Amino acid sequence: MAERRLTEKQSHIPTTSPVPMDNLRNTIAWTLCGVVLILWGLRLWGYGTITTLTTIPSVLLIAWGLAILTWHGGTNTRPQSTRVILVITLLLTLVGLFVWSYAQVITAPAYGTDEMAFDQFAAHLWLHGINPYGRSLAAAFSRYQVSPNGYTWTLSGHPVTLLSYPAQSFLIYVPFILLGWHTQVAVGLNVISWAAALIILFWAVPDSSKPLAIVLASLSVYISYAVGGVTDALFVPFLVLAARKWDQYPFLRGWASLWNPIWFGMAMGIKQTPWIILPFILIGIAFESHRRLGTWRAGIWPVFRYVLITGTVFLIPNVPFIVLNPSTWIKGILTPLIAPTVPEGQGLITLSLFLHIGGGSLFAYTILSAIVLLGLLLIYFLTYPRLKAWTLLIPSLALFVATRSFGSYLVMLVPAAMMSLATTETYSSGKLPTSVKIVLSGIGFVILTSVLAALVIPSPMKLNLIGLHTTGQLATVDQVDLAVTNRTNRLLHPHFTADMSGTLTAFWNQISGPAALQPHQTADYVLAAPNFYSQPALTGGFQMVAFTAHTKTISHTNSYVPSTWHVALIPDAINHPVPYGQSITITAEILNRMDQPVHVNNIPIYLGQIIYAQRGLQYGQAIINDGYPGETPVTATTNSRGEATFTIRDVHPETDPVYFEANLVNNHDYYPYGYSQILPIRFSQ
Structure with missing residues (x-):
C-alpha cells in the first residue's frame, strides 16, 4: 500500500521537458540585448551634470533593458509583437548612441586622429x-x-x-x-x-x-x-x-x-x-x-x-x-x-614593441603580411566553400601581421x-584530396617560417636608460639620458621617441649625442620631450624607442616604471574648519602600487603647502612640525611601519584653504615622485 500511495503521489508531480535549442539561443540573444541596453543607460547616467539631455534616455534604456531581461524573448509572444519590441529596442539603442556621442563631443571636442x-x-x-x-x-x-x-x-x-x-x-x-x-x-x-x-x-x-x-x-x-x-x-x-x-x-x-x-x-x-x-x-x-x-x-x-x-x-x-x-x-x-x-x-607587431622579440627588420613584417595574404587566398581557393561564411573576415588575418595592425x-x-x-547559402563539400592537404601543409609551413623570420631578426641597437629628469610636482618625465650601442656592422641613424602604453609620442629632441652611430659604437644621448603630450607620467610605465628610417628597424629600452611607491595622507580629508592656533596631526604612509603598506624605516617624506587662490598661487603660512611659518617642504622620516608624522597649525586665520601634499624623492636622480592626494585644511577663527 505504501508503494502504491507513493506511486500515486509521484503521478501528480509535474513533468518538465528540455528547452528546445532554438528557444535557448533566442533567450540568450535577448538576455545579452537586455544587458547591453542597461549598459547604454549606465553610460549616459554619468553625464547628467554636464547635459540634462542624458537623464531621460538613461532611465528609459535601463528600464527597457530590465523589461527585456524579464521577458527574455518569450516563445509565446506573437511574431508581430516581437517585431514591435525589436523596433523599439533598435530605436532606443540609436537614441543611446547619439546622446552618448553628443556627451563625448561636448566633453572632449578635439579630434582624436x-x-x-x-x-x-x-x-x-x-x-x-x-x-x-x-x-x-x-x-x-x-x-x-x-x-x-x-x-x-x-x-x-x-x-x-x-x-x-x-x-x-x-x-x-x-x-x-x-x-x-x-x-x-x-x-x-x-x-x-x-x-x-x-x-x-x-x-x-x-x-x-x-x-x-x-x-x-x-x-x-x-x-x-x-x-x-x-x-x-x-x-x-x-x-x-x-x-x-x-x-x-x-x-x-x-x-x-x-x-x-x-x-x-x-x-x-x-x-x-x-x-x-x-x-x-x-x-x-x-x-x-x-x-x-x-x-x-x-x-x-x-x-x-x-x-x-x-x-x-x-x-x-x-x-x-x-x-x-x-x-x-x-x-x-x-x-x-x-x-x-x-x-x-x-597585432603581431606587439611582440616587437613590448616583448622586444625581433625588430631588426620591419620590412620582414611587410613581406610577412603579403605572404599571409597570398597564403590565405590559396587556402580559400583550395578549400572553398569551407571558409565561405568568413569571406569578409579572413583578410583581417593578413592585417594582424602587418607593421601597422x-x-x-x-x-x-x-x-x-x-x-x-x-x-549567404551554406552547403557542405566533400573531403579534401590528399594533394590539396599537402599543398595546405606547405602553405602553413611557409607562413609559419615567415612569422619566425620576422621575429628572430634582433633589434640592431641596445638602449639603456641611465638617467632622467622630471617636472617635479607636475609628475612627468621631460628629459632622459640613454646609453645606446650599435650591435651591427652598419652605420645607423637613430631617431628617438617614447612609448607610453602603446602610444608613440612625437619624436624627442636630441640635446646631445651623435647623429650617426658607427658600427659597434656606444654613445650617450640626452633627449628632451618636444611637448607636454610626449612627457610620460611618473605614475605609469614607459619605454624609449629608437627607429632607423633607412634600414627600417626598431630598438627599445626595457620598460621603466619611475614610481612604484606612493604616499597616502591619513586622514584623507578634513571636512571641518580648524581654529587657528590649534594643532592637527597627519600621518603620511608609504604604500606600494597595490595600496599595501610598505614597512620601511628612515625614508624621508616631504610635506609641502600652497594656497590655490582664485587669482593664482600663494604661499601658505602654516607651521609644519618645528618649522617656521610658511616653510615648505618639511621633511619627516618613517618609522618601522613606513609612517611619518606631521603636526600642523596656523598662527592666524586664512581666507583660503591651505593645500598639503606629500611626496618621496628618488635617491639616484633626486626627482620627486609618489605624490599623495591633496589635503586642503581651512584655518578659521
Missing part, C-alpha cells in the same frame, strides 16, 4: 577649388585641435601631412558642409555611418539574429572608434550592404545585379581596408557560378562584370584628381601601403562578416 582632421580639411580645400592631394594638410592639426599623440609619424620622426585615402573619404563630407554643417562634421558622420550600419544589419538579418546585431553595434570598441576619430565607420555600411547575399550575384539580372558591386566600390573609395577583400569575393563568385552552371568559363563574365562595376564606382569620384595630378593622387592613396610609417597596433583593422570587418554569415 589626424585622419579625421585631414578628411574634413581636404573637403574644405576642395570646396575652395584646391586639390588636397600633394598639399600639406598640417594646418588641420591646430584647426581641429589634434594632439601630437594623434599624428601618424614616419620612421625619421616627421608627421605625415599628406592626404592618404581615396577621394570619397573626404567628398562624403562635402554635401553636409554645403548645407552649413561645419562643426564636428567628421565625428557626426562617423556616428551616423555606424548607426546606418546597425540599421542595415538589423533590417537584413533574420529576426532571431536582430538582438545580436544590436549587441554587436553597441560594443564599446565600435562606438569609441566612431567618436574617437577612426574613420573606418564610414565604409562599414557600404561594406555591410555589399556583403548581403553576395554569393547570389552571378545569378542576378537587371538593376539587382548592380547593387552589390556598387556598394563594394563605394566602400573601397573611402579607405584601403576593403581592397584586400575583393580577391576573396571574386574567387567566391567564380566558384558559385561554376557550382550552379557547371563550367569555369561561365564564372568569368560575373567576375569581370563585378570588377568593372566596382572599379568604375571607385574611380568616378577620383577622376578629377587623377586628371589634375595623377602622380600625387597615386602617391596619396598608396601612402598607407608604401610610406615608412612607425609600427603600431595590437590597429584594432580597427581587426574588428571593423565583423559587421560585414555577420551580414555574410546570415544571408
Whole structure:
C-alpha cells in the first residue's frame, strides 16, 4: 500500500521537458540585448551634470533593458509583437548612441586622429577649388585641435601631412558642409555611418539574429572608434550592404545585379581596408557560378562584370584628381601601403614593441603580411566553400601581421562578416584530396617560417636608460639620458621617441649625442620631450624607442616604471574648519602600487603647502612640525611601519584653504615622485 500511495503521489508531480535549442539561443540573444541596453543607460547616467539631455534616455534604456531581461524573448509572444519590441529596442539603442556621442563631443571636442582632421580639411580645400592631394594638410592639426599623440609619424620622426585615402573619404563630407554643417562634421558622420550600419544589419538579418546585431553595434570598441576619430565607420555600411547575399550575384539580372558591386566600390573609395577583400569575393563568385552552371568559363563574365562595376564606382569620384595630378593622387592613396610609417597596433607587431622579440627588420613584417595574404587566398581557393561564411573576415588575418595592425583593422570587418554569415547559402563539400592537404601543409609551413623570420631578426641597437629628469610636482618625465650601442656592422641613424602604453609620442629632441652611430659604437644621448603630450607620467610605465628610417628597424629600452611607491595622507580629508592656533596631526604612509603598506624605516617624506587662490598661487603660512611659518617642504622620516608624522597649525586665520601634499624623492636622480592626494585644511577663527 505504501508503494502504491507513493506511486500515486509521484503521478501528480509535474513533468518538465528540455528547452528546445532554438528557444535557448533566442533567450540568450535577448538576455545579452537586455544587458547591453542597461549598459547604454549606465553610460549616459554619468553625464547628467554636464547635459540634462542624458537623464531621460538613461532611465528609459535601463528600464527597457530590465523589461527585456524579464521577458527574455518569450516563445509565446506573437511574431508581430516581437517585431514591435525589436523596433523599439533598435530605436532606443540609436537614441543611446547619439546622446552618448553628443556627451563625448561636448566633453572632449578635439579630434582624436589626424585622419579625421585631414578628411574634413581636404573637403574644405576642395570646396575652395584646391586639390588636397600633394598639399600639406598640417594646418588641420591646430584647426581641429589634434594632439601630437594623434599624428601618424614616419620612421625619421616627421608627421605625415599628406592626404592618404581615396577621394570619397573626404567628398562624403562635402554635401553636409554645403548645407552649413561645419562643426564636428567628421565625428557626426562617423556616428551616423555606424548607426546606418546597425540599421542595415538589423533590417537584413533574420529576426532571431536582430538582438545580436544590436549587441554587436553597441560594443564599446565600435562606438569609441566612431567618436574617437577612426574613420573606418564610414565604409562599414557600404561594406555591410555589399556583403548581403553576395554569393547570389552571378545569378542576378537587371538593376539587382548592380547593387552589390556598387556598394563594394563605394566602400573601397573611402579607405584601403576593403581592397584586400575583393580577391576573396571574386574567387567566391567564380566558384558559385561554376557550382550552379557547371563550367569555369561561365564564372568569368560575373567576375569581370563585378570588377568593372566596382572599379568604375571607385574611380568616378577620383577622376578629377587623377586628371589634375595623377602622380600625387597615386602617391596619396598608396601612402598607407608604401610610406615608412612607425609600427603600431595590437597585432603581431606587439611582440616587437613590448616583448622586444625581433625588430631588426620591419620590412620582414611587410613581406610577412603579403605572404599571409597570398597564403590565405590559396587556402580559400583550395578549400572553398569551407571558409565561405568568413569571406569578409579572413583578410583581417593578413592585417594582424602587418607593421601597422590597429584594432580597427581587426574588428571593423565583423559587421560585414555577420551580414555574410546570415544571408549567404551554406552547403557542405566533400573531403579534401590528399594533394590539396599537402599543398595546405606547405602553405602553413611557409607562413609559419615567415612569422619566425620576422621575429628572430634582433633589434640592431641596445638602449639603456641611465638617467632622467622630471617636472617635479607636475609628475612627468621631460628629459632622459640613454646609453645606446650599435650591435651591427652598419652605420645607423637613430631617431628617438617614447612609448607610453602603446602610444608613440612625437619624436624627442636630441640635446646631445651623435647623429650617426658607427658600427659597434656606444654613445650617450640626452633627449628632451618636444611637448607636454610626449612627457610620460611618473605614475605609469614607459619605454624609449629608437627607429632607423633607412634600414627600417626598431630598438627599445626595457620598460621603466619611475614610481612604484606612493604616499597616502591619513586622514584623507578634513571636512571641518580648524581654529587657528590649534594643532592637527597627519600621518603620511608609504604604500606600494597595490595600496599595501610598505614597512620601511628612515625614508624621508616631504610635506609641502600652497594656497590655490582664485587669482593664482600663494604661499601658505602654516607651521609644519618645528618649522617656521610658511616653510615648505618639511621633511619627516618613517618609522618601522613606513609612517611619518606631521603636526600642523596656523598662527592666524586664512581666507583660503591651505593645500598639503606629500611626496618621496628618488635617491639616484633626486626627482620627486609618489605624490599623495591633496589635503586642503581651512584655518578659521
